[in-house]
Amino acid sequence: MITTYASYTLISRDLPKSLARVAEKPDVARETEYYLSKIGSIKSVDEFMADSRLYNYALKAHGLEDMAYAKAFMRKVLTEGNRDEKAFARQLADSRYSSLVESLNFEAQGAAATSFERAQKGVVDKFQRQTLEEEAGEENPGVRLALYFARMAPSIKSGMEILADEALTEVVRTVLQMPGEMASLDVDRQAVFIEEALNIEDFQDTTKVNKFLERFSAMWELQNPSDSGTSAAALFAPASQGISPDLLLSINNLKLGGK
Template sequence: MLNTYTSYQLIAKDIGKAIDRVEAQPTVERDTKYYLENITKVKSIEQFVKDDRLFKYAMKAHGLQDMAYAKAFMVKALKEGISDRDSFANKLTDKRYAEFVDTYNFEAHGETATIFSKAQQGTVDKYLRQTLEENAGKDNEGVRLALYFQRKAPSIKSFYQVLADPALAKVVRTALALPESFASADIDRQVKFFEEKLKIENISDPKKLGEFLKRFTSLWEINNPSSPVQQSAGLLFGAPVSYGVSTDLMFAMQKLRF
């Protein structure tokens, strides 16, 4: 089995082709066809959430599939919109809800909310990328996290934003070799520590991001070995061996500043 870094690289080096393969999957193809054929027929929030197939597609596209059952919650967010900074969606820590409301902005656009490209092909593009990441995660959760971080990186402007997203925070903690218990520390303390170890502007720099994700995937592999041989070695000697991680890289990973 390929290690985490190699698996991530195989997908990341040509995201376009990887997404094309996802799009060609029969189930994905059928669901996407249904979505595009029906989304513009939706003229109200009530109509939107009533069509379960349509609504679930939209929710998954925004990474919210686990909340697809909470229709009353989503109706409230959609009705209040995002024009008011104190609206329900804007006050939620998880900004995926505000992004969802922005895509289907019935509060601002009424019956025409679904005619915009972000509610049509824009949502399809998000759905395909989301499915790609989920498929990768079935084999290796570290690959899914790396792909997700790569996708979100250009929009990351502060470590408070990172901490508001459990997946992003997990990547950073792993890359800094921090225990999961660190997540329970005071938020300001976590941000201060991150700022001491990472430069937020480097996250949006492709080269620096590549180095950061190489570190993350390598440390993830050590803690979550992909190879059965590696797993056995970890059980015998009390710690996972660094399968697929060179000695030079292991030394480089001791430098915490990025």
């Protein structure tokens, strides 16, 4: 049976070819064609959210597919943008919300937001990469984790950023063999431990990232035998840290138009 690292290497070694294969899948090609044909004519958050195919495509592209139901929540994210430090997206520890705003920045660009490349080809590229990672995870969750870590590695600047992302945390905890009890420690102490155990700057170097993921793959297979049925899907569920559950619920229950 092919190993986790071999599978990861097979996909990442020729990433353009892997992505092209995904792009050619009928369902992906169909939704991408629709997105590109329609997104440029969208002039507001209301119009964007009224088209469920566009809305769902963009959310999946940013790893937020599981939040599609929370329309009032997502409307608040998109409406407030990210320029103000008090903007809703910036209060959430999960960076995927800010990434969505950067792609579709209606607050800053208004009706022109969807005319930029980041709103068109940029979102398509993200959708195809997200699909590739999800498909890899269906066969081997460890491969999805490795691909995701490799994608995110250059943006990691601190132990706290790792801890804010459950998938990144799983990779690091696996490599460092952090005991489960550590998860109950104060998050600041966990961040210090990670920064002392790792050189975060190494994540800017592709060669060093690949060596790190080789270690991860070996440890992952020891901890998760292939017949265990282990799934990493829950690690990628969008997070809403930074706001209370009560506030999240109240926002999602708002009676806003355009749902």
